[in-house]
Amino acid sequence: MAFTAQDVKTLRERTGCGMMDCKKALSQTDGDMEKAIDVLREQGLAKAAKKASRIAAEGVAYAFTNDDCTAGVAIEVNAETDFVAKNAEFQAFVKTVADTVLADNPATVEELLTKKAVGTEMTVAELLQEKIQTIGENIIIRRFERYEGTVATYIHAGGKIAVMVKFDTDVTVNDAFKTYAKDIAMQVAAASPSYLNKEEVPADVLEHEKKIMKEQMINEGKPADRVEKIVMGKIGKYYEENCLINQVFVKDSKVKVDQYTAQTAKELGGKIEIVGFVRFEKGEGLEKRADDFAAEVASMVK
Numbered sequence: 001m002a003f004t005a006q007d008v009k010t011l012r013e014r015t016g017c018g019m020m021d022c023k024k025a026l027s028q029t030d031g032d033m034e035k036a037i038d039v040l041r042e043q044g045l046a047k048a049a050k051k052a053s054r055i056a057a058e059g060v061a062y063a064f065t066n067d068d069c070t071a072g073v074a075i076e077v078n079a080e081t082d083f084v085a086k087n088a089e090f091q092a093f094v095k096t097v098a099d100t101v102l103a104d105n106p107a108t109v110e111e112l113l114t115k116k117a118v119g120t121e122m123t124v125a126e127l128l129q130e131k132i133q134t135i136g137e138n139i140i141i142r143r144f145e146r147y148e149g150t151v152a153t154y155i156h157a158g159g160k161i162a163v164m165v166k167f168d169t170d171v172t173v174n175d176a177f178k179t180y181a182k183d184i185a186m187q188v189a190a191a192s193p194s195y196l197n198k199e200e201v202p203a204d205v206l207e208h209e210k211k212i213m214k215e216q217m218i219n220e221g222k223p224a225d226r227v228e229k230i231v232m233g234k235i236g237k238y239y240e241e242n243c244l245i246n247q248v249f250v251k252d253s254k255v256k257v258d259q260y261t262a263q264t265a266k267e268l269g270g271k272i273e274i275v276g277f278v279r280f281e282k283g284e285g286l287e288k289r290a291d292d293f294a295a296e297v298a299s300m301v302k
Contacts, residue, residue, distance in 0.1 A: 003031035015046035042215035057283030061162035063153035072151035074164040074278045075144040080137040145278040152181030156189045163188045165277045171270035180264045193244040
């Protein structure tokens with residue numbers, strides 16, 4: 001057997017399928033997790049599974065814009081425990097790092113570490129080491145993104161998800177526009193789109209989805225001459241679920257995001273186009289430090 005009980009558990013978490021179905025799929029694929037997911041999808045037992053099967057690392061996802069909304073930053077900084085993530089000193093450190101990204105526009109985390117931290121005489125790397133020593137936990141600046149243009153941000157659940165959206169617009173950034181922009185940022189947080197529009201979906205991703213859909217139709221006994229037509233209909237649904245502008249607007253199911261955008265632009269007397277977005281979910285794709293049960297109980301007693 002080329003897989004373990006933990007593999008079966010992980011596959012169940014990622015697909016929502018039954019234990020026996022997961023075992024069979026892993027057996028068929030010699031324990032290859034991604035291929036097993038495809039097998040379960042082809043059999044109609046699972047929907048597309050996110051790459052990040054468990055979101056477990058602690059820390060915070062943070063986003064903000066400057067005063068006139070012409071630039072913004074989204075950033076994720078990880079710590080070992082939720083307790084530290086809620087610590088005021090840790091949160092102030094995250095804000096300082098984000099301010100530094102906004103001010104100096106570094107290209108990478110490595111470059112950011114060499115920059116002088118805003119409001120201090122230390123580099124970001126030196127400040128990071130100081131916080132690790134004073135707070136007593138490992139802290140990692142994981143990723144960030146910086147936008148210039150017309151920018152809106154949204155933070156969900158106190159730092160669980162941070163979203164930043166960039167717009168190309170000639171309308172005045174007034175309260176009405178800010179309400180619209182926040183709605184779009186909340187849409188990204190809630191519906192977790194993978195792409196902005198159809199054109200952004202890579203050809204290999206699209207071909208992979210079509211292959212899964214075809215196999216599923218064949219397994220369901222659909223006539224071969226109808227499979228292609230059914231698949232094209234399903235691709236439309238794929239775009240609707242995965243592309244931001246094609247998604248159903250979460251606050252009004254009668255319109256899609258692009259329709260809401262056009263409607264708002266008309267009301268404000270100008271043009272609005274969504275041109276980019278970032279969605280950071282705290283700990284996405286990371287595994288939490290695995291303490292054994294006895295150590296966990298001991299730490300709670302302390």
